[in-house]
Amino acid sequence: MRAYRSAEMAMRRRTQESMAMGENELLVLRFLTRSAAANSAVTPIDLARHLGVSTASMTALLDRLEKSGHLRRRPHPSDRRKVLVSSTTHADDEMRDTLTGMHARMMQATRGMTEEETVAVTGFLDRMRCAVADLCGRSGTCCPPARAQHSSPLSSDAAA
Incomplete structure (x- = not known):
């Protein structure tokens, strides 16, 4: 980012x-x-x-x-x-x-992005927009949560 x-x-x-x-x-x-x-x-x-x-x-x-x-x-x-x-x-x-x-x-x-990739990127950008715009105040609770999917190096589960 x-x-x-x-x-x-x-x-x-x-x-x-x-x-x-x-x-x-x-x-x-x-x-x-x-x-x-x-x-x-x-x-x-x-x-x-x-x-x-x-x-x-x-x-x-x-x-x-x-x-x-x-x-x-x-x-x-x-x-x-x-x-x-x-x-x-x-x-x-x-x-x-x-x-x-x-x-x-x-x-x-x-070009060439799959539907799954498009959904993932769009969801990520929506969450980042919400977080940066401070739409929810400090709690961030109104930002849509990330969907739990396969573990990745960036997921909180993988980091724990």
Whole structure:
């Protein structure tokens, strides 16, 4: 996990450098891309909540992304008090150009996995996500337990 996280963080740094953006700018663009795919309208307040930042910070971030041509703001069609935010074709193209190779390599890494392997990896990642997100507080009791299977060097039985 440490080696994977280290490689992932290095990939994020390379992506930020190649697109000349910080982490929050990339998170905004990813959120906008997913929202567009779901045909969901996005306001600056939605983005501020998603990132957990103030609306003032979000305004500054959106100003930078708009100035660089990565997003546009437009009036809400039915509520004059709101503004909608969307990524531009330029942003979509740049993200696709930057990330396509990495996504292809990630998909290649999963090809050929058996159903049993997929279930095991997915279960492990769900438990790790829960543990890292601290969804259950210190007890960790709401994280799904690992299923007892064959003994392995990583199981608690084998270590005992």
